[in-house]
Amino acid sequence: MRILAFGIHPDDVELGCGGTVILAVSQGHDVIVADLSEGTASSNGSPEERAAEAAEAARVMGVRDRVNLGLPDTRIAGEDPEQVEKVVECIRDLRPDIVIVPSSEDPHPDHASGGTLVKRAAYLSGVHGYHRGRDAWPVRNYLIYAGRTEFEPHVIVDVSSTHDTKVRAILAHRSQFVAGEGRRPTPLNAPDFLEFIEARSRVYGRMIGCRYGEGFRMAKPFALNDLGLLCG
Ligand SMILES: [Zn+2]
DSSP: OEEEEEESSTTHHHHHHHHHHHHHHHTTOEEEEEEEEOOTTSSSOOHHHHHHHHHHHHHHHTOSEEEEEEEOTTOOOTTOHHHHHHHHHHHHHHOOSEEEEEOTTOSSHHHHHHHHHHHHHHHHTTOTTSOTTSOOOOOOEEEEEOOSSOOOOSEEEEOTTTHHHHHHHHHTOHHHHOOOTTOOOOSTTSTTHHHHHHHHHHHHHHHTTSSOEEEEEESSOOOOSOGGGGGO
């Protein structure tokens, strides 16, 4: 199965669904990360630094590839026709079975509009009449991950076995999460930020009886043909 995980900025996938991405890689799935922007508006880190860190984090996660769509940071627009077309092209080129997207209810405006943008593109990718230059590609399903705030999840993935690697992937974004070295102080490089990431994972894990979990919402009902699947 091929999975395409979208982030708005180069560290969003790691923060929101990194444990699930690493787990999927370990299970033999073909996983690719697509970042919509280079994160040029962030308080710390040059575009070159951020690109190198994103590549290092991709190596830590073990994903097959990581692409950047080069959309304008702080100006992600969910209904902008050119941005929609770029994301549709990405999906049609990479042909994922499942797409993982940020929540469009995130308080960060770029995350929210990015979530809307990717969902719109995932739908239009399967519409044959939309931009006929590339063959239509219907995405089978998509999962929505939590951003800056928690939500009541529809699905929780047990990421107990991959949490430590997820933290290493987050810390690969040194310009964002490591204080000092002349960097501006931000909520991301505050000493307690990683505690928040762990606390969230522990809360979601507790809800399904494991140590660490990542919560997702589903855009449509989960199709079931064997009740045994409900018992793991
Ligand atoms: Zn972000």
